[in-house]
Amino acid sequence: MPVSPPSFKFTRMPLQMVDIHCHILPETDDGAISLEESVAMCRAAASDGIKTIVATPHMFDGVHTTPDRETINQKIAMVMRACDSCVNLVPGGEVRYSYEIFQEASDPNARIKLNGTSYMLLEFPFHSVPPNIEMTIFQILNSGITPIIAHPERNKKIQEKPAILVNLIERGSFAQLDAGSLTGSFGREAYHVSKQIIEAGLAHFIATDAHHQDRRRPVLSQAAAIAADWGGEEYARAMVESNPEALINDRAIPFQPDADVDALLGRKKNKSWFAFWK
């Protein structure tokens, strides 16, 4: 879906971005198919202003073999060596909602954690939201892990009923949008819902979810500029700079806008007393 280019231009450049979702490890999942492609992706990311990438292979998705921690670390070292450390790569995973989460959660070195922190990237199936998800979120939080919901704007059920996302955020989750949703790569619905989510202040991160060097590329700056058009520069910067930087250092997420969900939920704003008397 073609979208018009952002009108916003960042006043302070270059951006110092951190990408928390990227399928950059070679021959691991449906991402980079070779070491050469991983290196090309690293270089593309670096020239876009991305300083650090969390390598997030699919985990427990029923399709790909979940790599163990040693394999992830070895591949990270191999890619960084091959690209002369043009970016900093750290370990993580995109974890499909599954019972394995709870088997792993108690391990302090669990591979499901992003850079060994107390955060994880949680993926739902694209056409459904798991039943009893509120209880699951509660259990994950109770095990000391904070879930970041991966690309909720691409989930059919959340597109139809954004109140689901509002509920998950209110219960302590965070939300990560895909850059491609903002730039129109994932179609009209994902684009419009992304805009609504940002305008409502319910997004906390934008990440590339990159898979290859030529499609679903590891670039963030255009999506960040679009986000600035929709939600202002401070918010856009936070989603690609300070929030993911805090995450990989296991700190509290610093920028959490006050959510304004009336438009997202199709509610009319309450009239103020002043408006009432006018």
Ligand SMILES: [Fe+2]
């Ligand atoms: Fe992904």
